[in-house]
Amino acid sequence: MIKLENVTAGYEKTAVVKDINIEFEEGTITSIIGKNGCGKTTLLRTAANVLKPFSGKVSIHGEDVSEIPPKELAKKVSFLPQIRTVPNITVFNLVLHGRYPYLGFSRTPQKKDKDIVNEAIFTMGLCDVADRNVLELSGGQRQKVYLAMVLAQDTDIVFLDEPTTYLDINHQLEILEMIRKLKDMGKTVVMVLHDLNSALTYSGKVCLMHEGKIVCCDTPQNVFESKLIDEVFGITSSQVMVGKNEIQYVFCLN
Numbered sequence: 001m002i003k004l005e006n007v008t009a010g011y012e013k014t015a016v017v018k019d020i021n022i023e024f025e026e027g028t029i030t031s032i033i034g035k036n037g038c039g040k041t042t043l044l045r046t047a048a049n050v051l052k053p054f055s056g057k058v059s060i061h062g063e064d065v066s067e068i069p070p071k072e073l074a075k076k077v078s079f080l081p082q083i084r085t086v087p088n089i090t091v092f093n094l095v096l097h098g099r100y101p102y103l104g105f106s107r108t109p110q111k112k113d114k115d116i117v118n119e120a121i122f123t124m125g126l127c128d129v130a131d132r133n134v135l136e137l138s139g140g141q142r143q144k145v146y147l148a149m150v151l152a153q154d155t156d157i158v159f160l161d162e163p164t165t166y167l168d169i170n171h172q173l174e175i176l177e178m179i180r181k182l183k184d185m186g187k188t189v190v191m192v193l194h195d196l197n198s199a200l201t202y203s204g205k206v207c208l209m210h211e212g213k214i215v216c217c218d219t220p221q222n223v224f225e226s227k228l229i230d231e232v233f234g235i236t237s238s239q240v241m242v243g244k245n246e247i248q249y250v251f252c253l254n
Helices: 040-047 091-102 111-123 139-153 169-184 196-202 220-226 228-233
Strands: 002-011 014-024 029-033 055-060 077-080 157-161 188-192 205-210 213-218 235-242 246-253
Touching: 002 040, 014 040, 014 205, 014 213, 029 040, 029 169, 029 196, 040 157, 040 188, 077 139, 091 111, 091 139, 111 139, 139 169, 169 188, 169 196, 196 220, 196 246, 205 220, 205 228, 213 220, 213 228, 220 228, 228 235
Parallel strands: 029 188, 029 205, 077 157, 157 188
Antiparallel strands: 002 014, 002 055, 205 213, 235 246
């Protein structure tokens, strides 16, 4: 579905990711992992067409994203950055921003748009705060609001940059379950994660990066068994069984 061919990208004249060739699998969660500064966010931004590549091609279903009009691309792809300014706006109105690609010249939302917004708010468990100002919410609640906005945008492809950063463990797990819900709706989710255990637990594919290149991209179990995570991070990893069927990953410094 999303394919990067010979992509090199970065900022100003400095390449951060180099000669990337990858295809993100439709209807699954792919987590991009790697050490700080390895190019994870640059890869994500380039795949989402937020950042234009120096060279190479990014395509969706074979169509070059650079040739898709911005409003039409916004109906196919949504992107949630890690750092955002918190707006002085109600939850409902922020989620409504997800409908802007579908609004006409007057930018007046119709009943269908409002119904979709209400459904997104319900799905993310935000009905009790729908009329509150986003500034009044906790970090975990705000992140759920942004996910509701992405859901209202109704794209098949969702890019998320560090969606659990700065959240406590309860809210991290809650957000990851919400992301899993997006996948269950048939959406393709590509996200950058720092937490290795979460990446290996919640993803269908894990993409490991090092120094601007993709080291491997495979199922979590195959990536774990390759021991490439240990090599890249300079750690020792192991698996432990929790209960009957759940696997937890343990990481220790060498």
